[in-house]
Amino acid sequence: MNSFDNILKDHLNKAHLKQFNKIYYGREDHCEIKLKKSTKTESKNGNFEVAGYSFAAAKEELRKPNILRLGLIQHSIVLPTDEPIKDQRQAIFNKIGKIIKVAASEDVRILCLQETWTMPFFLCTGEKKKWEEFAEPASDGPSTIFLRELAKKYEMVIISPILERDENGKWWNTAVVIDEEGNYMGKHRKNHLPSVGSFSETSYYEPGNLGHPVFCTKYGKIAVNICYGRHQSLNWLMFALNGAQIVFNPAATIAEFGETFWGIEARAAAVANHYFTCSINRVGTEEFSVKKDKRVRTYYGSSYVTAPDGCRTPGLPKDKDGLLIVEVDLNLCRQIKDQWGFNMTARLDMYAEGIAKNNMKYC
Structure with a gap:
């Protein structure tokens, strides 16, 4: 299955598809952007899907x-692990450089890459030294x-999630923010770490210690909620309170x-907090040799964007860059905030008091 969205196109007639879109995506029309002919040519030559809304x-x-235009890149690794x-x-650099060039040709001003984009996601192996x-x-x-060179060349803000080693040798799951002049703006470290199945990230690094920074770029106020942090509603909330758009x-x-x-x-976070959310997920299959065992992990892509009113784009494919x-x-952020009044009725003081007292009772 290439994507959920293509299944719908193939099996619903025009009238039914329009009605489904209204309910599921929040609007009848996806408002597709007309992309350049050169973009389609480059995507075909580079074997990656491109879509615009x-x-x-x-x-x-x-x-x-x-x-402004935002860009999200999902991709597979290039060489065996x-x-x-x-x-x-370097093979990943070569591939991503070409895709960023295409994004720049379509006037993308803020671009985000997937979690630890420079490497295979080896955290399922239980090994550390091999990958350090x-x-x-x-x-x-x-x-x-x-990326600093590309950011400056294309006047593009780029978010680069990496595996960070700090000056003391500690590891962090980090998102680096580079401004449109190629300057290092700062970073955010992943606040919430999973210990689910074979993904025990606490064996590699600690939870983030930088809070919920919002970066005031030339093009807008942005923040990064890395992977597992999306399961925590208060994580999303703090970025909103700090002014993220x-x-x-x-x-x-x-x-x-x-x-x-x-x-x-x-x-849901976009609706609750009245900002745009941009979800980027890794794609492809990665195989690792662990002693005499083989570990295989397949990722499902499906990257998408949601507006502050809850309308969303179709997703990128499950199986392709x-x-x-x-x-x-x-x-639109302020317009929906004013219209829906969620902030005005939020009662944050009440919840803060309840959390501080930790006196919640259960049946």
Whole structure:
């Protein structure tokens, strides 16, 4: 199955599809962006899917439209996991560089890559030493140097989730933010770590210690909620309280965990917090040799974007590299906030008091 969205197109007539779209996606029309002919050519040559959609806001008298394009890249690894680390990473750099070039040609201004995009997601192996050379400094590691050049060249803000090694040798699951001039802006460290099945991330690094930073870029206020953090509603809330207009959720999630609610959590967060959410998931199959055993993990892609009013785009494929381009008007954040009044009725003081007292009683 390439994607849920294609199943619908193939099996519903036009009238039924329109009605389904209204209920499931929040609008009858996906508002597709007309992409350049060169984009389609490059995507075909590079063997990746490309799709584009837009979200409009109502016209205002005192504020001009605040329109920009976002880019999400999902991808598979290139070389087998037993190849030299330097070669594995460079092969991914080569592939991603070409996709970012296409994103730039479509005027993408903020782009996010998937969780630990520079490497296979080896955390399922239970091994550490074998993979330690993938860990890198946040501000001047190989991936940051590589992306800083592209960010400056294309005047693009780039979010780069990596495996960070700090000055004390500790590891962190980190998202680096690079501004449109190629400068290192800062980082966010993954707040919530899973210990589910073979993914015991607490064996590799600690929960984040940087809170919920929001980065005030030239194009908008952005934040990063890395992978497993999407299961925590208060995690999403804190980014909203700190002023985020767009929250990216780069992930590496396998079909055995979470595919049934992949399309729900970030969408619910967009509704509850009145910002755009951008969900990026790894794709492809990765095979590891662990002693005499083989471990295989397959990821389901399906990256998508949700607007503050709950409308969402179709997802990228489950089984193919992809670039999702979404044109948004950030004015929609305040418009929905004013219209729905969730913030006004939130009663945060009541919940804060209850949590502080920890006196909740259960039947």
